[in-house]
Amino acid sequence: MPKQQIKQQKIRLRTKLIQQRRALSSLEWQTKSDQICRNLESNLLFQQANNILAYFSYRQEPNLSALFKKPLLQKRWGFPRCLGKSLTWHWWQTPQILVPNKYSILEPLSTEHSIEPEQVDLLLVPTVACDRLGYRLGYGGGYYDRLLSDLTWQKIPTIGITFEFAYLDKLPVETWDMTLNHICTEQIISKV
Numbered sequence: 001m002p003k004q005q006i007k008q009q010k011i012r013l014r015t016k017l018i019q020q021r022r023a024l025s026s027l028e029w030q031t032k033s034d035q036i037c038r039n040l041e042s043n044l045l046f047q048q049a050n051n052i053l054a055y056f057s058y059r060q061e062p063n064l065s066a067l068f069k070k071p072l073l074q075k076r077w078g079f080p081r082c083l084g085k086s087l088t089w090h091w092w093q094t095p096q097i098l099v100p101n102k103y104s105i106l107e108p109l110s111t112e113h114s115i116e117p118e119q120v121d122l123l124l125v126p127t128v129a130c131d132r133l134g135y136r137l138g139y140g141g142g143y144y145d146r147l148l149s150d151l152t153w154q155k156i157p158t159i160g161i162t163f164e165f166a167y168l169d170k171l172p173v174e175t176w177d178m179t180l181n182h183i184c185t186e187q188i189i190s191k192v
Contacts, residue, residue, distance in 0.1 A: 009172040014137060017128050017166050021060045024163075032163055033063035035186035040067065040124075043189050045157055045182065049121035053078040053089055055161075056098070056106040061126050062161050062186075069094060078115045080143075081107045087143050089115035117152040124159050125180055129166040134179035134192030136160050137171050148178035157181050159189070 024032070040046045052075050057063040068077050080087040082101050090112035092098070098106040125144055129137040138144055147153050160180040164187045182191050 003174065006172045006174055010137060010140070010174075013172070014128050014140065017137070018059055020165060021128075021163065024060060029060055030063065032186040033057075034066060036062045036161060036184055037064060037066045039184050039186070039189045040064075040159070041073070043159075043182075043184070045122060045159070049075070049157075051076045051078065051115075051120050052122045052124060053080070053115070053120055053156075054124040055079065055126040058103070058105045058126070062163060064124065064161065078120070079106075079108050081110060082143065085142070085146065087147050089120075091115060117150075117156060120156050122159065123153075123156050124161055127160045127162045127166070129168055129171060130160040130162045130180065130183045131168045131171040132192070133170070134160070134181065134183070135171045135173050135177050136162075136180055142176070145176050145178045148180075149176070159184050164188075 054064055054068070054077055055061070056079060057065070067073065077092055078089045079092050080089055082103065090108040090110070092108040092112060096112065097109055099109060101107050125136065127136040127138060136144070148158070158180040159182040161184050164185040167183060167185050180192060182189060
């Protein structure tokens with residue numbers, strides 16, 4: 001299939017799924033998000049991880065903030081900052097300050113301690129959609145594909161986070177698209 005056709009398929013699918021996600025009522029969105037958090041908490045990979053990289057919900061992505069607010073989990077949390085075309089990672093805990101970036105996504109301050117890949121046990125990856133092969137559809141900026149193509153980051157287990165309606169059989173894929181190791185929805189958490 002020609003590259004331009006794949007790109008157009010991704011754009012149409014991304015638009016459709018973001019609209020579907022934004023159509024969720026606040027209650028439905030939070031209920032589904034809470035179930036995703038419970039699924040993660042019951043997963044051995046998550047339970048054994050001490051240092052976890054995550055994200056702050058944007059455009060009604062699954063909201064994982066319930067996990068960040070549980071001191072009993074005894075997890076150390078890192079979050080991304082967009083720096084040029086790359087992601088840098090910084091430790092964060094409540095009540096540290098967050099600031100919106102150019103996309104209006106909340107980020108830790110650049111002065112927070114940065115994180116190196118060897119410090120990370122698990123990476124929770126936001127998605128617009130995932131498929132059964134582990135491919136993800138993001139917002140089209142390539143930030144996570146660039147990160148996951150780096151050999152130092154490839155050793156870290158990944159869990160793609162998405163709602164069940166966006167867990168598809170097959171996504172349109174380009175040569176630079178990277179796969180995830182696991183997928184978590186409000187219904188399942190599965191190894192790819």
